[in-house]
Amino acid sequence: MKEKLRGTLGYLVAVGVFLAIWHLLSSFSGILPGIVPSVSYLVGNLDIALSDTVITLENTIAGFALALALSLALAWLASLGGFVEDVVKSFNVLVQSVSALVWALLFLIIYGFTSRLPAISVAAATAFPILLSGTLKGFEVARSEYGELSRILGLTRIGEFLNILAPASVPFIVASGRSALGAALRISVVAEAFGASGGIGYRLWLYYQLHDYEGFMAWALLLVTLMVVLDKVVLERLEAWSRKWME
Amino acid sequence: MDGVVVEARELVVELGGTPRAGPATFTVKKGSVVVVAGPNGAGKTTLLKAIAGLVRDVKGELVVRGTPIYIPQSDLLLPWKTLLDNIILPLTVKGVPRREAVERAQRVSKLLGLTEHLEKYPRHASGGTRRKAAVARGLVMGADILLLDEPFTGVDVAARAALIDMLAGLVLGGLSIVLVTHDLYLASRIADRILVLMPPPQGVVEAFDLSGMDRSGRYRVAEKVVSMISSPG
Numbered sequence: 001m002k003e004k005l006r007g008t009l010g011y012l013v014a015v016g017v018f019l020a021i022w023h024l025l026s027s028f029s030g031i032l033p034g035i036v037p038s039v040s041y042l043v044g045n046l047d048i049a050l051s052d053t054v055i056t057l058e059n060t061i062a063g064f065a066l067a068l069a070l071s072l073a074l075a076w077l078a079s080l081g082g083f084v085e086d087v088v089k090s091f092n093v094l095v096q097s098v099s100a101l102v103w104a105l106l107f108l109i110i111y112g113f114t115s116r117l118p119a120i121s122v123a124a125a126t127a128f129p130i131l132l133s134g135t136l137k138g139f140e141v142a143r144s145e146y147g148e149l150s151r152i153l154g155l156t157r158i159g160e161f162l163n164i165l166a167p168a169s170v171p172f173i174v175a176s177g178r179s180a181l182g183a184a185l186r187i188s189v190v191a192e193a194f195g196a197s198g199g200i201g202y203r204l205w206l207y208y209q210l211h212d213y214e215g216f217m218a219w220a221l222l223l224v225t226l227m228v229v230l231d232k233v234v235l236e237r238l239e240a241w242s243r244k245w246m247e
Numbered sequence: 248m249d250g251v252v253v254e255a256r257e258l259v260v261e262l263g264g265t266p267r268a269g270p271a272t273f274t275v276k277k278g279s280v281v282v283v284a285g286p287n288g289a290g291k292t293t294l295l296k297a298i299a300g301l302v303r304d305v306k307g308e309l310v311v312r313g314t315p316i317y318i319p320q321s322d323l324l325l326p327w328k329t330l331l332d333n334i335i336l337p338l339t340v341k342g343v344p345r346r347e348a349v350e351r352a353q354r355v356s357k358l359l360g361l362t363e364h365l366e367k368y369p370r371h372a373s374g375g376t377r378r379k380a381a382v383a384r385g386l387v388m389g390a391d392i393l394l395l396d397e398p399f400t401g402v403d404v405a406a407r408a409a410l411i412d413m414l415a416g417l418v419l420g421g422l423s424i425v426l427v428t429h430d431l432y433l434a435s436r437i438a439d440r441i442l443v444l445m446p447p448p449q450g451v452v453e454a455f456d457l458s459g460m461d462r463s464g465r466y467r468v469a470e471k472v473v474s475m476i477s478s479p480g
Binding site for chain 2: 245
């Protein structure tokens with residue numbers, strides 16, 4: 001209880017520091033709006049904020065799901081061991097080395113502007129290496145703990161994947177998923193900014209170009225709020241649940 | 248040989264080309280308990296795995312008649328499944344309908360006194376109950392020969408006695424058991440034979456026949472084996 005209270009207090013202080021920095025930047029720059037005008041701008045345009053939030057969340061979650069499916073498939077391939085495992089691990093390092101900006105521009109070139117595919121693909125490309133690393137680690141631990149059970153039960157590779165490797169890796173997948181979803185959300189807005197017709201990233205870029213700094217700061221606040229809420233309300237609880245899964 | 252479920256002759260088990268257990272010459276009769284005793288590194292677990300077919304790099308002769316199931320030292324129950332779901336896992340992965348698998352698991356669980364614990368998760372079950380669940384999982388696989396590796400580890404004294412009684416009951420039903428344990432006094436209560444296994448190249452150095460002995464006779468044999476293991480010279 002004491003620890004929980006200390007955690008909440010720490011969070012409130014951090015929010016205070018964040019708002020103080022904002023206030024200082026606003027006072028010194030003379031251009032950036034303060035906290036109150038930005039919040040009232042957001043409240044005054046709640047319908048647009050809501051629709052942008054839905055678009056950004058859809059893009060991020062679609063990209064995340066794609067990355068998760070790909071990670072599970074590649075982790076299973078890597079579990080075959082030998083040369084295939086080396087290839088998958090090296091591929092992960094290569095993907096990890098590509099900048100998010102390169103992904104964003106690359107997918108814009110491939111899919112063109114106004115499509116939602118660049119934002120989804122960038123979210124997937126960003127989440128993928130984080131998820132794959134977590135899944136590979138999970139499979140490795142599951143193998144060392146339950147590999148003998150697979151042999152005793154005479155499981156096929158697919159049977160082992162479905163009954164042991166994937167479920168035993170849930171805590172690792174959820175823990176890496178927390179970071180991956182955060183990264184995907186932060187980066188998918190970059191792709192939205194460059195070429196989309198909706199979403200938080202699109203609106204941020206639009207307000208910037210229109211020199212509407214109140215709108216810009218309001219949507220920046222929206223993005224931060226969305227990430228914090230997603231992390232605290234969904235991901236943190238999911239991670240706590242997943243830890244119990246393996247007790 | 249009639250009534251013999253395991254027959255090993257000059258059996259040497261290798262791992263990566265290095266002998267890890269044996270040479271061993273012994274038989275296991277149907278409905279009997281053979282205890283394998285020996286110091287750490289003697290190859291007791293390796294021998295069990297060879298009988299189970301989990302280690303195939305063997306020299307000499309090994310004939311196994313029936314279905315051997317190896318139950319490792321750590322019970323390997325999946326923490327995200329209830330005891331019931333753990334027990335039926337070998338059946339469901341082979342496509343047995345859940346209803347049929349549950350019926351089989353319930354029959355076995357009744358035999359082992361597990362029925363009231365089936366809905367528990369492993370983390371909520373005692374060490375003895377977890378052991379029983381691991382045995383039940385082996386039994387639903389249609390085991391004729393149970394290969395138990397240190398089944399009393401992490402189990403309290405009362406539960407150990409209950410486990411021994413349970414194993415004695417299974418043997419009466421015709422099951423054969425090969426048991427690796429350091430708890431020789433307890434195991435001697437149900438053992439028909441005790442094999443003393445030393446690290447290769449010594450292998451099985453002694454085989455004691457306990458059938459027909461009373462409890463004090465069995466304890467004397469256990470005592471002798473313990474002294475052989477603690478001072479192998």
